[in-house]
Amino acid sequence: MTRNKLTFTTTIAAIGLASSLALTSTAQADYPEQDIRLVIPYGPGGATDIIFRLISQEAEKHLGESVVPVNMAGAGATLGSRHVKDAHPDGYTLLGSHDTIALSKLAGTVDYSYDAFEPIALLTQTINIPTTHADHPVQSADEIADYVRENPGEVRFSMIPSSTDHFFWAQFFDAAGIDMADVRLVGYPDTGEQVSALMAKEIDFAMFNLPSGGAFYEDGTFRPLGVAHPERLDGLPDTPTLREQGIELDHSTSRGLFAPKGTPQEVLDSVAEAYSKALENETLQGRIESEFGSVARFLAGDDYREFLDQNETGLTAAAQSIDFQN
Missing domain, CATH: 3.40.190.150 (Bordetella uptake gene, domain 1)
Incomplete structure (x- = not known):
């Protein structure tokens, strides 16, 4: 009697589980609703x-x-x-x-x-692009290292803390031979504020890309200094790659x-x-x-x-x- 009762209870539980799984499966099959x-x-x-x-x-x-x-x-x-x-x-x-x-x-x-x-x-x-404002004396990415050496501790690079541009600049400094102790990293909460800061010339350099900087490159507000890719971008055919400038970095x-x-x-x-x-x-x-x-x-x-x-x-x-x- 105990065995039959146990078997019956187990069967009911199994049926309940199967029904639950069937309902879940049906709900998932209808996704999204x-x-x-x-x-x-x-x-x-x-x-x-x-x-x-x-x-x-x-x-x-x-x-x-x-x-x-x-x-x-x-x-x-x-x-x-x-x-x-x-x-x-x-x-x-x-x-x-x-x-x-x-x-x-x-x-x-x-x-x-x-x-x-x-x-x-x-x-x-x-593909990421080191960028400056139109009035900045630096014309290309390979000039950044000399500019930093001429102005130690005064050159400002924007970044979102712990985001990809923070990481980009660390790699760029290493590839370009720039001592991180000679630069100032300025943190911003998002790309929009970095754009505003570069427009206001509160910073020297930012890392943008075509989605965030393309319109400003086109109207001359910002200057792309190089593209971190093995090949030039169709959208910026006149901007050389970092590798063309002797900086071994893709990003x-x-x-x-x-x-x-x-x-x-x-x-x-x-x-x-x-x-x-x-x-x-x-x-x-x-x-x-x-x-x-x-x-x-x-x-x-x-x-x-x-x-x-x-x-x-x-x-x-x-x-x-x-x-x-x-």
Whole structure:
């Protein structure tokens, strides 16, 4: 009697579990059923904001629901990432970010990195460009080192603490033979404020790219000093690469999508598929490359996880030379 009762109870439990899984599977199969919030941990107008908005407009055609970008700047881009990390893992709150996730941990700003999220897909890599204002005496990147030597302790470089431009300048100084003790790194909360600071000539140099600086290069407000890529960019055909100027440095910002830990794989796959289809649009590809100085590069699943592992390993090694407190 006890055995029969146990068997009956176990069977009921199994039926209940199966029903629950079936309902969950059905709900996931219907995903999405409402708008998806895409948290962008920077203010409006920067490269990260522009690129994610552009691709998401195309991706939502394949999702059948709107992707709503939400700018959530602050705390060195960790306000937005923490919000998504702690969100309910239902696929309706996602993060659009980049290397700064790992850099924030290396800088001691947060205690989590890529492994605190479910990686969805790598979308683009944006080529970075050292930049100055139009009235600055420096005309090209290979002149920066001499300018610093002539003005030790007075040359100001802008950056968002623990973000990719902070990391970029540390690598640039090393490649160009500049002593970090001879420069001043000035922190700003987002790209928009760096743009304003360079316009006001409060700083000498900033790291931008075509999404954030292209319009200012075109109207002559800012001067691109070189591109951190093996080849010149279509959008800046007259601007030499850093390598052409004798500075052995390639540097890009790798942007991808992340979900809260525990988000169902079926949901991750649905989002990845929609963004993959978005990047197949040739017009979109053309804009990404020609207007935004970026390379469309799609990786999902294990390929993206492997990319992130390699990315974090490289950042960890290079960050040994960075004093994130300055």
